[in-house]
Amino acid sequence: MxxxxxxxxxxxxxxxxxxxxxxxxxxxxxxxxxxxxxxxxxxxxxxxxxxxxxxxxxxxxxxxxxxxxxxxxxxxxxxxxxxxxxxxxxxxxxxxxxxxxxxxxxxxxxxxxxxxxxxxxxxxxxxxxxxxxxxxxxxxxxxxxxxxxxxxxxxxxxxxxxxxxxxxxxxxxxxxxxxxxxxxxxxxxxxxxxxxxxxxxxxxxxxxxxxxxxxxxxxxxxxxxxxxxxxxxxxxAFKKDYYPEDMKEIEKVETPEAKTIESLASYLNIQPEKTCKAVFMVGSFISDKTGEEEDKLIVALIRGDMEVEENKLQHAARANELRPAHEEEITACGMVPGFASPIGAKGNFICIVDDSVAKSNNLVAGANEAGYHFLNTNFGRDFQGTVADIASAKSGYKCPHCGAPLExxxxxxxxxxxxxxxxxxxxxxxxxxxxxxxxxxxxxxxxxxxxxxxxxxxxxEYNDENGLKLPIAVAPYQVHLVSLLKDNSIADGIYEELQSEGIEVLYEDRKESAGVKFADADLIGIPIRITLGNRSLKDGNVEVKLRGTGETTSYSIEGLGKQIRQEIAKEQKKMDDAIVEKYL
RNA sequence: CGGGCAGUAGCGCAGGGGCUAGCGCACUUGGUUCGGGACCAAGGGGUCGGCGGUUCAAAUCCGCCUUGCCCGACCA
Missing domain, CATH: 3.30.930.10 (Bira Bifunctional Protein; Domain 2)
Incomplete structure (x- = not known):
């Protein structure tokens, strides 16, 4: 071209x-x-x-x-x-x-x-x-x-x-x-x-x-x-720590202004993992047969030291879509945002309980009354729900297989x-x-x-400050022939020869300054660049520069096609040697 | 769908009520130059995103719409 x-x-x-x-x-x-x-x-x-x-x-x-x-x-x-x-x-x-x-x-x-x-x-x-x-x-x-x-x-x-x-x-x-x-x-x-x-x-x-x-x-x-x-x-997935202990009597305590896990934990002087957080989403459930849509409140319960992974929650609830719940939708089921839990809640909602909550005891949870929480709530005794893993993994948590820190x-x-x-x-x-x-x-x-x-x-993956440098298997052309001579007749001959060798050539034949030609060649990033200029022509040579490494060699114009074919084969071999085989 | 920014020549931008709308790059013509984004000279190219309003006068002010970008929500 x-x-x-x-x-x-x-x-x-x-x-x-x-x-x-x-x-x-x-x-x-x-x-x-x-x-x-x-x-x-x-x-x-x-x-x-x-x-x-x-x-x-x-x-x-x-x-x-x-x-x-x-x-x-x-x-x-x-x-x-x-x-x-x-x-x-x-x-x-x-x-x-x-x-x-x-x-x-x-x-x-x-x-x-x-x-x-x-x-x-x-x-x-x-x-x-x-x-x-x-x-x-x-x-x-x-x-x-x-x-x-x-x-x-x-x-x-x-x-x-x-x-x-x-x-x-x-x-x-x-x-x-x-x-x-x-x-x-x-x-x-x-x-x-x-x-x-x-x-x-x-x-x-x-x-x-x-x-x-x-x-x-x-x-x-x-x-x-x-x-x-x-x-x-x-x-x-990740390995969670559970804190089972003997169930204690549920107890209502005043917790003014403690609307978040942090403020609750610090007010009661406990660790976040001793609390139970309620996250409210509304799931839409769509019938595959009729297309009829129904929205339902989902209460996700998770221990205070973790976050809910929405994707996991959506699966656990079998919802088609999830969105954050509006305050009215929460209060309609008798729950008080900031002091909420399913304890004493009523109405039509789905409760999904993370296993961190199900397997821990005596957690602090909302009392559904502004300014109050319950101490010592326990899954199964004080509230029910579908148990699932809905927790979000993050770096530092333990690998589910070996326990090492995740990244x-x-x-x-x-x-x-x-x-x-x-x-x-x-x-x-x-x-x-x-x-x-x-x-x-x-x-x-x-x-x-x-x-x-x-x-x-x-x-x-393949670029530097001057432009692209795609690997030869996917670069648009294999070779970029840059002629710096005023007269293109020698370059035309090289272009013909390379093409007859079956090489894919991008041929810089424009009347531009050398700087422009080099800058464009770097930008487009064809893997092998051939430069034809007076500097090497006096010895009957061209310069061949690899875009990937910057490595430069001189080749005689005589028999150039064969040499370039070898260069291409070398570049291609580097890639073939790197083919990855992996099986499950 | 929420929040923010923007739309003026192919690209990047300036101009923010007043006369012929500008700059750099790109483009055309002539000349010089010729191995890392050259130089001189002369040119061409615009419904200033759209519609409506205010005004003697709108690229400029106001309203609506639209398009693009960024952050979030969302998503393979």
């Missing part, structure tokens, strides 16, 4: 609002262009990188037996009504009516679509197992896109779906994906870790996320350095894998006849990779 005729161009200054380096360089180098909030175009350079990433993804998915398909972005709402997600997903899913008034949606994922196809294809166990995948556009109307390609509304995703007759089959393909993902990310050059995760709106039980650890990430990951335990904070870090989710089970096959009647003649629901898994987000993470 000649730079003189390239569609995009570079920017000297960063567009306002480009907050992180990777995003700034992608914009300035002309890889991408924003069109709206969370909506981007890929320009030629960006598109080439994305294409390379997709090709790596394809190879690895094919390697584990995936068959590539392409499903429609526009789905009839009917299939989303079948699974209930038409109702349970809120404004995040774009909806519209077609010309005859049929409800349509823009698919934000494709479990419904793929299950709809599969139920027509899979009738016998003989057809299983099957895995299909696609690389396709998703639209999720995120309330707050940010950080360039990290969190967008329209994005390209590789999503695959597996169909098995039993759990063992699911586990096999799940494990194959688990490893394939490590191979994909490492072939792209992106360091990442896998963490146990929540299944979110996908449903299902076992799930992992792939995280690129970076301060720009929005997810919090809890890790144990000692034993290797990792989990998203939303689901991270917390930020990460960007670049992929996820879910064991769906039969949630979609049952809802959509995707059954097969097994050897025993019985109809059984197909067991499914789904597996995603955010392609654009992967590029964004790579840009974040």
């Amino acid at each position: 000649r730079m003189s005729s390239m569609f995009s161009r570079t920017l000297r200054e960063a567009p306002a609002g480009a907050d992180c380096k990777g995003y700034e360089y992608l914009l300035r180098a002309g890889y991408i262009k924003q069109m709206g909030a969370g909506i981007f175009s890929l320009l030629p350079l960006g598109f080439r990188s994305i294409t390379k990433i997709q090709e790596i993804v394809r190879q690895e998915m094919n390697r584990i037996g995936g068959q590539e398909i392409l499903m429609p972005l526009v789905n009839p709402a009917d299939i989303w009504k079948e699974t209930g997600r038409y109702y349970s997903i809120d404004k995040e899913m774009a909806r519209f009516k077609d010309r005859v008034g049929r409800d349509m949606v823009l698919a934000m994922t494709h479990e419904e679509a793929v299950t709809d196809i599969a139920r027509g294809e899979i009738d016998s166990y003989k057809r299983l197992p099957l895995t299909v995948y696609q690389i396709q556009t998703k639209f999720r109307d995120d309330p707050r896109p940010r950080a360039g390609l990290i969190r967008v509304r329209e994005f390209t995703m590789k999503d695959s779906y597996s169909f098995d007759r039993d759990q063992a089959g699911l586990e096999k393909i799940y494990n194959e994906h688990y490893n394939a993902y490590f191979r994909i990310f490492s072939r792209c050059g992106l360091p990442c870790i896998s963490v146990a995760s929540d299944s979110g709106m996908m449903g299902g039980k076992i799930a992992h996320e792939y995280m690129y650890l970076s301060p720009i990430g929005e997810d919090t990951i809890i890790t144990c350095k000692k034993c290797g335990y990792t989990a998203n904070k939303q689901v991270a 917390s870090s930020k990460g960007v989710e670049i992929g996820n894998i879910f064991q769906l089970g039969t949630k979609y096959s049952e809802a959509m009647n995707c059954y097969f006849q097994d050897e025993d003649g019985k109809q059984k629901p197909v067991i499914m898994g789904c597996y995603g990779i955010g392609i654009g987000r992967l590029l964004a993470c790579l840009a974040e």
Whole structure:
């Protein structure tokens, strides 16, 4: 590609609002262009990188037996009504009516679509197992896109779906994906870790996320350095200390102004772990069948020394959504905010009790009377509820496996894998006849990779003060040929030769000053730069500089194509040597 | 959805009732220069986000709307 005729161009200054380096360089180098909030175009350079990433993804998915398909972005709402997600997903899913008034949606994922196809294809166990995948556009109307390609509304995703007759089959393909993902990310050059995760709106039980650890990430990951335990904070477990003792008589005491755990603990001169905190949320419970919505107050009880993890609470309460409760909703159930507990409360509410409360005794809890608390309250005797782990893990807490102190870090989710089970096959009647003649629901898994987000993470990982320096496997071109001569005829010849060797060349043939050419080359960050200038030309040489390391060598123009092919092979080998293989 | 900031040329910004709306970069033409964002000269490019109001006069003041960014809520 000649730079003189390239569609995009570079920017000297960063567009306002480009907050992180990777995003700034992608914009300035002309890889991408924003069109709206969370909506981007890929320009030629960006598109080439994305294409390379997709090709790596394809190879690895094919390697584990995936068959590539392409499903429609526009789905009839009917299939989303079948699974209930038409109702349970809120404004995040774009909806519209077609010309005859049929409800349509823009698919934000494709479990419904793929299950709809599969139920027509899979009738016998003989057809299983099957895995299909696609690389396709998703639209999720995120309330707050940010950080360039990290969190967008329209994005390209590789999503695959597996169909098995039993759990063992699911586990096999799940494990194959688990490893394939490590191979994909490492072939792209992106360091990442896998963490146990929540299944979110996908449903299902076992799930992992792939995280690129970076301060720009929005997810919090809890890790144990000692034993290797990792989990998203939303689901991270930790070892709690309990303080069982003999139950004492409940007793009401005056606690004026003690509306918070800190003030209560200091007023009574006790530790926070001797108190019981009540957190009020309102959960919405939506019927999958009718879409009818019901709100119900949820009282979450947790020991005063811990915080509630909303995600865990939502699961424990089986709520579709959670929001903080309004004061009236709390008082309506006979509880007094600041001095609240379920003791003596009435009305329709759900009480979820963290095991820290259930397994400790004689805690101080609200008396539902302004200025008063109870001493020595005990779960089971004074109040009831569903016991669950709803506590939020944080750094310093004990690892659930080995007890070592946990650490917390930020990460960007670049992929996820879910064991769906039969949630979609049952809802959509995707059954097969097994050897025993019985109809059984197909067991499914789904597996995603955010392609654009992967590029964004790579840009974040590979840059310096001058611009991008993407690894050769994902860089838009392998070689950047920079001619500094007034007359391009020698460079034209080199360009032709390199291309005939099958090398991907970006050719700087513009009439610009050397400074501009070098600055743009650094910004775009092609891994191998060939400089043709008078300095080396007098010896019949060109300079070859590696963007990654700055390492420079001279090569004769004679036979340059072969030399460069070797350079490319060396760069590629570095990456191949770093391929990560990991199995569950 | 709450809170904050912003929208003036492709990009970054200035101008804050008055005459032809400016600067840097980018762009065009001519000339000089030619290995790390050159120089000289002459040019081109604007519904000042939109609608309405106040005024003799609005980019400028007021109202509504809209779009983008940041923080939170939310989210893969």
